[in-house]
Amino acid sequence: xxxxxxxxxxxxxxxxxxxxxxxxxxxxxxxxxxxxxxxxxxxxxxxxxxxxxxxxxxxxxxxxxxxxxxxxxxxxxxxxxxxxxxxxxxxxxxxxxxxxxxxxxxxxxxxxxxxxxxxxxxxxxxxxxxxxxxxxxxxxxxxxxxxxxxxxxxxxxxxxxxxxxxxxxxxxxxxxxxxxxxxxxxxxxxxxxxxxxxxxxxxxxxxxxxxxxxxxxxxxxxxxxxxxxxxxxxxxxxxxxxxxxxxxxxxxxxxxxxxxxxxxxxxxxxxxxxxxxxxxxxxxxxxxxxxx
Numbered sequence: 001x002x003x004x005x006x007x008x009x010x011x012x013x014x015x016x017x018x019x020x021x022x023x024x025x026x027x028x029x030x031x032x033x034x035x036x037x038x039x040x041x042x043x044x045x046x047x048x049x050x051x052x053x054x055x056x057x058x059x060x061x062x063x064x065x066x067x068x069x070x071x072x073x074x075x076x077x078x079x080x081x082x083x084x085x086x087x088x089x090x091x092x093x094x095x096x097x098x099x100x101x102x103x104x105x106x107x108x109x110x111x112x113x114x115x116x117x118x119x120x121x122x123x124x125x126x127x128x129x130x131x132x133x134x135x136x137x138x139x140x141x142x143x144x145x146x147x148x149x150x151x152x153x154x155x156x157x158x159x160x161x162x163x164x165x166x167x168x169x170x171x172x173x174x175x176x177x178x179x180x181x182x183x184x185x186x187x188x189x190x191x192x193x194x195x196x197x198x199x200x201x202x203x204x205x206x207x208x209x210x211x212x213x214x215x216x217x218x219x220x221x222x223x224x225x226x227x228x229x230x231x232x233x234x235x236x237x238x239x240x241x242x243x244x245x246x247x248x249x250x251x252x253x254x255x256x257x258x259x260x261x262x263x264x265x266x267x268x269x270x271x272x273x274x275x276x277x278x279x280x281x282x283x284x285x286x287x288x289x290x291x292x
Contacts, residue, residue, distance in 0.1 A: 008249065008276075008283045010266055013291045014045055017248075018052055023221045025214065025240070026083075027205075027230035028060040028069070030177050030253035031290050038076055039252070040264070041291030046082040048292040056083040057218050059228070061204035061235060063141035063170035063186060064090040065119040085218050089204025090120050090141070092213065093170040096203065097124040097139070100168070106136040110160070112153065112189060113141035113170075120170055132159050138167040138193075140186045148184055150192050157193050167193050172204040172235055175254050182254060187235075205230075206239030215243075229290065231255065233279055241281040249283035250290060264289050 011017060014024075029035055032042055049056055062069050066086050074080070100106070101124050108129040111121065120141055121128065129135055138160055144152075160167070169190035175182045187202075194200045204210055219226060227246045230236020231253020240247045251272075252263045258275050261267035266288045276282045 008272075008286045010286050011248075012266075012287070014048065014287075015292055017227070017285065018049070018054065021054070021225055021227040021246070023055045023057065023219055023226040024049060025057050025059045025226060025228040025245070026290070027232075027236050027250075028058055028062060028073075030231035031229055031236075031250050032058070032078065033073075033076055034177065036076070038078055039289055041289060043077065043082070045290050045292045046078070050082055055220055057214065058083055058086040059205065059210070059214060060086065061089045061171045061173045061185075061187075063093065063113065063117050063120055064088060065094055066091045068119045087210070087214055087218060089172065089210065090117070090170055092210060093168065093203045094120055094124065096201075097121065097126075097168065100137075101125040104136070108134050109137050109139050110135035110156075110165070111139050111141070112144070112156075113139070113186070114144065117141040117170070132156065132165075133163065135160075135163075135165060138165050139170065140167055140189050140193075141170040142186050143184050143189065146178055146183045150184060150188050153189060153192070154196070157196055157198065160193070161196060161198055166199045166201060169200055169202045170204075172202050172207065173232065174234060177231075177254055177256070182257075205232075205235040206242065208239075208242065211239065211243045211245075227284070229287075233275075233281075233283075237283050238279075238281050241283075246284040248285045248287050250287055252289045261288075 106126050111128045171186040173185040174187040190200045228240035229248040231250040237247050259267035259271045
Protein backbone atom coordinates (compact mmCIF):
# COMPACT_ATOMS: atom_id res chain seq x y z
CA UNK A 1 0.00 0.00 0.00
CA UNK A 2 1.36 3.42 -0.90
CA UNK A 3 0.61 6.77 0.64
CA UNK A 4 0.80 9.68 -1.78
CA UNK A 5 -0.95 12.11 0.56
CA UNK A 6 1.86 12.50 3.09
CA UNK A 7 3.37 15.97 2.91
CA UNK A 8 5.39 16.44 6.08
CA UNK A 9 6.78 19.82 7.00
CA UNK A 10 10.57 20.07 6.90
CA UNK A 11 11.97 21.87 9.94
CA UNK A 12 15.48 22.80 11.03
CA UNK A 13 14.89 22.68 14.79
CA UNK A 14 12.39 22.30 17.61
CA UNK A 15 12.09 26.04 18.11
CA UNK A 16 9.99 26.20 14.92
CA UNK A 17 7.19 24.14 16.47
CA UNK A 18 7.70 24.41 20.23
CA UNK A 19 4.64 26.62 20.65
CA UNK A 20 2.41 23.78 19.41
CA UNK A 21 3.38 21.06 21.91
CA UNK A 22 3.89 20.69 25.65
CA UNK A 23 5.05 17.06 25.82
CA UNK A 24 7.87 15.45 23.82
CA UNK A 25 8.21 11.66 23.56
CA UNK A 26 11.81 11.23 22.43
CA UNK A 27 13.60 8.09 21.29
CA UNK A 28 17.10 7.41 22.62
CA UNK A 29 19.50 5.43 20.39
CA UNK A 30 19.57 6.99 16.92
CA UNK A 31 18.01 10.28 18.03
CA UNK A 32 19.49 11.31 21.36
CA UNK A 33 22.76 9.37 21.22
CA UNK A 34 24.74 6.86 19.14
CA UNK A 35 25.10 4.31 21.94
CA UNK A 36 28.09 6.08 23.46
CA UNK A 37 27.78 9.85 23.03
CA UNK A 38 24.96 12.40 22.64
CA UNK A 39 24.61 13.68 19.10
CA UNK A 40 25.67 17.29 18.44
CA UNK A 41 22.95 19.72 19.47
CA UNK A 42 21.02 17.30 21.70
CA UNK A 43 21.97 18.77 25.08
CA UNK A 44 21.14 22.24 23.78
CA UNK A 45 17.78 21.02 22.46
CA UNK A 46 16.85 19.37 25.76
CA UNK A 47 17.94 22.48 27.67
CA UNK A 48 15.80 24.62 25.37
CA UNK A 49 12.74 22.45 26.01
CA UNK A 50 13.28 22.57 29.76
CA UNK A 51 13.66 26.36 29.81
CA UNK A 52 10.52 26.60 27.67
CA UNK A 53 8.54 24.68 30.28
CA UNK A 54 8.13 21.58 28.13
CA UNK A 55 8.00 18.01 29.41
CA UNK A 56 10.37 15.40 27.97
CA UNK A 57 9.73 11.67 28.22
CA UNK A 58 12.35 9.33 26.81
CA UNK A 59 10.51 6.43 25.20
CA UNK A 60 12.97 3.72 24.22
CA UNK A 61 12.98 0.16 22.93
CA UNK A 62 16.10 -0.53 24.98
CA UNK A 63 15.85 -4.07 26.43
CA UNK A 64 16.99 -2.85 29.81
CA UNK A 65 15.27 -1.56 32.90
CA UNK A 66 14.78 2.13 33.53
CA UNK A 67 17.46 2.34 36.25
CA UNK A 68 20.09 0.99 33.83
CA UNK A 69 19.06 3.36 31.03
CA UNK A 70 19.06 6.33 33.39
CA UNK A 71 22.60 5.50 34.53
CA UNK A 72 23.78 5.19 30.93
CA UNK A 73 22.34 8.63 30.11
CA UNK A 74 24.05 10.15 33.15
CA UNK A 75 27.36 8.65 32.06
CA UNK A 76 26.88 10.40 28.70
CA UNK A 77 26.14 13.73 30.36
CA UNK A 78 22.36 13.66 29.87
CA UNK A 79 21.34 14.43 33.45
CA UNK A 80 17.93 13.78 35.03
CA UNK A 81 17.05 17.47 35.25
CA UNK A 82 16.80 17.55 31.43
CA UNK A 83 13.83 15.18 31.29
CA UNK A 84 10.75 14.17 33.27
CA UNK A 85 10.87 10.39 32.96
CA UNK A 86 12.02 7.34 30.99
CA UNK A 87 10.10 4.31 29.85
CA UNK A 88 11.80 1.34 28.20
CA UNK A 89 10.55 -1.81 26.54
CA UNK A 90 12.89 -3.62 28.91
CA UNK A 91 11.01 -2.30 31.93
CA UNK A 92 7.70 -3.30 30.42
CA UNK A 93 9.06 -6.76 29.56
CA UNK A 94 10.42 -7.28 33.07
CA UNK A 95 7.05 -6.64 34.69
CA UNK A 96 5.33 -8.88 32.17
CA UNK A 97 7.81 -11.70 32.80
CA UNK A 98 7.18 -11.69 36.53
CA UNK A 99 3.48 -12.35 35.94
CA UNK A 100 4.10 -14.64 32.94
CA UNK A 101 6.42 -16.90 34.92
CA UNK A 102 4.20 -17.03 38.00
CA UNK A 103 0.94 -17.64 36.17
CA UNK A 104 2.39 -20.46 34.05
CA UNK A 105 4.61 -22.04 36.68
CA UNK A 106 7.68 -21.60 34.47
CA UNK A 107 11.06 -22.46 35.98
CA UNK A 108 13.63 -21.95 33.21
CA UNK A 109 14.07 -19.88 30.06
CA UNK A 110 16.56 -19.68 27.21
CA UNK A 111 18.07 -16.22 26.69
CA UNK A 112 19.09 -14.82 23.31
CA UNK A 113 21.18 -11.76 24.03
CA UNK A 114 24.18 -10.67 26.08
CA UNK A 115 24.94 -10.22 29.78
CA UNK A 116 24.46 -6.47 29.55
CA UNK A 117 20.71 -7.17 29.60
CA UNK A 118 20.78 -9.10 32.89
CA UNK A 119 18.53 -6.53 34.61
CA UNK A 120 15.78 -7.62 32.25
CA UNK A 121 15.35 -11.01 33.86
CA UNK A 122 16.75 -10.63 37.39
CA UNK A 123 14.06 -11.41 39.93
CA UNK A 124 11.42 -12.75 37.53
CA UNK A 125 11.15 -16.07 39.36
CA UNK A 126 12.75 -18.24 36.67
CA UNK A 127 16.39 -19.00 35.88
CA UNK A 128 18.32 -18.83 32.64
CA UNK A 129 19.35 -22.17 31.19
CA UNK A 130 21.78 -23.05 28.37
CA UNK A 131 19.73 -26.17 27.71
CA UNK A 132 17.01 -25.40 25.20
CA UNK A 133 15.21 -28.66 26.01
CA UNK A 134 14.78 -27.55 29.62
CA UNK A 135 13.48 -24.08 28.73
CA UNK A 136 9.80 -23.18 28.80
CA UNK A 137 10.13 -19.98 26.81
CA UNK A 138 12.68 -17.93 24.87
CA UNK A 139 13.64 -14.42 25.93
CA UNK A 140 15.18 -12.38 23.11
CA UNK A 141 16.77 -9.08 24.09
CA UNK A 142 19.53 -8.61 21.51
CA UNK A 143 21.76 -10.29 18.97
CA UNK A 144 24.73 -12.27 20.24
CA UNK A 145 27.24 -10.25 18.17
CA UNK A 146 27.08 -6.98 16.28
CA UNK A 147 27.60 -8.71 12.93
CA UNK A 148 24.97 -11.42 13.47
CA UNK A 149 22.71 -12.25 10.52
CA UNK A 150 19.01 -12.98 10.74
CA UNK A 151 19.37 -16.66 9.71
CA UNK A 152 22.18 -17.48 12.16
CA UNK A 153 19.79 -18.73 14.84
CA UNK A 154 17.64 -20.93 12.62
CA UNK A 155 18.92 -24.12 14.24
CA UNK A 156 18.00 -22.84 17.70
CA UNK A 157 14.65 -21.63 16.43
CA UNK A 158 13.89 -24.99 14.82
CA UNK A 159 14.50 -26.72 18.14
CA UNK A 160 12.34 -24.14 19.94
CA UNK A 161 9.56 -24.68 17.41
CA UNK A 162 9.73 -28.42 17.99
CA UNK A 163 9.15 -27.79 21.70
CA UNK A 164 6.49 -25.13 20.93
CA UNK A 165 8.27 -22.45 22.96
CA UNK A 166 6.90 -18.90 22.89
CA UNK A 167 9.42 -16.12 22.34
CA UNK A 168 9.27 -12.91 24.39
CA UNK A 169 10.86 -10.03 22.45
CA UNK A 170 12.13 -7.25 24.72
CA UNK A 171 13.14 -4.92 21.87
CA UNK A 172 10.97 -4.57 18.77
CA UNK A 173 13.61 -2.58 16.88
CA UNK A 174 14.77 -4.35 13.73
CA UNK A 175 18.06 -2.50 13.33
CA UNK A 176 20.16 0.17 15.00
CA UNK A 177 22.91 2.45 13.74
CA UNK A 178 26.29 1.13 14.83
CA UNK A 179 29.75 2.38 13.82
CA UNK A 180 28.49 4.09 10.68
CA UNK A 181 26.32 1.20 9.53
CA UNK A 182 23.35 -0.89 10.62
CA UNK A 183 23.27 -3.84 13.02
CA UNK A 184 20.39 -6.19 13.71
CA UNK A 185 18.30 -5.92 16.87
CA UNK A 186 16.05 -8.39 18.66
CA UNK A 187 13.05 -7.37 16.58
CA UNK A 188 14.61 -8.87 13.45
CA UNK A 189 15.28 -12.16 15.23
CA UNK A 190 11.75 -12.26 16.63
CA UNK A 191 10.34 -11.55 13.18
CA UNK A 192 12.35 -14.50 11.81
CA UNK A 193 10.98 -16.82 14.52
CA UNK A 194 7.47 -15.63 13.72
CA UNK A 195 8.02 -16.27 10.00
CA UNK A 196 9.13 -19.81 10.84
CA UNK A 197 5.85 -20.37 12.69
CA UNK A 198 6.78 -19.40 16.23
CA UNK A 199 4.60 -17.48 18.66
CA UNK A 200 6.11 -14.08 19.55
CA UNK A 201 5.11 -11.68 22.33
CA UNK A 202 6.43 -8.22 21.46
CA UNK A 203 7.14 -5.24 23.70
CA UNK A 204 7.97 -1.62 22.90
CA UNK A 205 7.16 0.62 19.97
CA UNK A 206 5.14 0.39 17.71
CA UNK A 207 2.86 -1.79 19.84
CA UNK A 208 -0.07 -0.12 21.55
CA UNK A 209 0.60 -1.38 25.09
CA UNK A 210 3.63 0.87 25.51
CA UNK A 211 1.59 3.96 24.64
CA UNK A 212 -1.23 2.84 26.94
CA UNK A 213 1.26 2.83 29.82
CA UNK A 214 2.82 6.16 28.89
CA UNK A 215 -0.46 8.05 28.58
CA UNK A 216 -1.93 6.47 31.69
CA UNK A 217 1.06 6.92 33.97
CA UNK A 218 3.56 9.43 32.58
CA UNK A 219 2.05 12.03 30.26
CA UNK A 220 0.57 15.17 31.78
CA UNK A 221 -1.02 16.49 28.59
CA UNK A 222 -3.56 15.27 26.01
CA UNK A 223 -2.29 13.60 22.86
CA UNK A 224 -3.03 16.75 20.86
CA UNK A 225 -0.30 18.54 22.80
CA UNK A 226 2.25 15.72 22.42
CA UNK A 227 4.75 15.03 19.67
CA UNK A 228 6.85 11.88 19.27
CA UNK A 229 10.40 12.06 17.90
CA UNK A 230 12.18 9.08 16.38
CA UNK A 231 14.42 7.80 13.60
CA UNK A 232 12.53 4.61 12.71
CA UNK A 233 9.51 4.72 10.45
CA UNK A 234 8.65 1.16 11.51
CA UNK A 235 8.59 1.71 15.27
CA UNK A 236 8.71 5.38 16.33
CA UNK A 237 6.64 6.92 13.55
CA UNK A 238 4.19 4.08 12.96
CA UNK A 239 3.54 3.59 16.68
CA UNK A 240 2.78 7.25 17.34
CA UNK A 241 0.80 7.59 14.11
CA UNK A 242 -1.43 4.71 15.17
CA UNK A 243 -2.11 6.56 18.43
CA UNK A 244 -3.02 9.80 16.70
CA UNK A 245 0.12 11.56 17.91
CA UNK A 246 2.04 14.03 15.74
CA UNK A 247 5.57 12.94 14.91
CA UNK A 248 9.01 14.23 13.97
CA UNK A 249 11.04 11.88 11.78
CA UNK A 250 14.80 12.21 12.33
CA UNK A 251 16.53 11.40 9.04
CA UNK A 252 20.01 10.93 10.53
CA UNK A 253 19.16 7.52 12.01
CA UNK A 254 18.51 4.09 10.54
CA UNK A 255 17.16 5.41 7.23
CA UNK A 256 20.21 7.58 6.51
CA UNK A 257 21.57 5.45 3.66
CA UNK A 258 18.14 5.09 2.04
CA UNK A 259 17.84 8.87 1.98
CA UNK A 260 21.36 9.32 0.57
CA UNK A 261 22.01 12.36 2.72
CA UNK A 262 24.92 13.24 5.02
CA UNK A 263 24.21 13.13 8.75
CA UNK A 264 22.74 16.41 9.97
CA UNK A 265 21.52 17.48 6.52
CA UNK A 266 17.93 17.23 5.38
CA UNK A 267 17.54 14.87 2.40
CA UNK A 268 16.40 15.80 -1.06
CA UNK A 269 12.60 15.90 -1.34
CA UNK A 270 12.64 13.21 -4.03
CA UNK A 271 14.52 10.77 -1.76
CA UNK A 272 12.19 11.50 1.13
CA UNK A 273 9.11 11.01 -1.03
CA UNK A 274 10.43 7.69 -2.33
CA UNK A 275 11.03 6.41 1.19
CA UNK A 276 7.64 7.47 2.52
CA UNK A 277 5.75 6.21 -0.53
CA UNK A 278 6.17 2.59 0.56
CA UNK A 279 4.39 3.20 3.88
CA UNK A 280 0.72 3.69 4.70
CA UNK A 281 1.63 6.22 7.39
CA UNK A 282 4.06 9.08 7.69
CA UNK A 283 5.47 11.81 9.92
CA UNK A 284 4.07 15.26 10.62
CA UNK A 285 7.52 16.84 10.43
CA UNK A 286 10.96 15.88 9.17
CA UNK A 287 14.17 17.05 10.82
CA UNK A 288 17.78 16.06 10.12
CA UNK A 289 18.79 15.66 13.77
CA UNK A 290 17.52 16.59 17.21
CA UNK A 291 18.44 20.21 17.74
CA UNK A 292 17.04 23.48 18.99
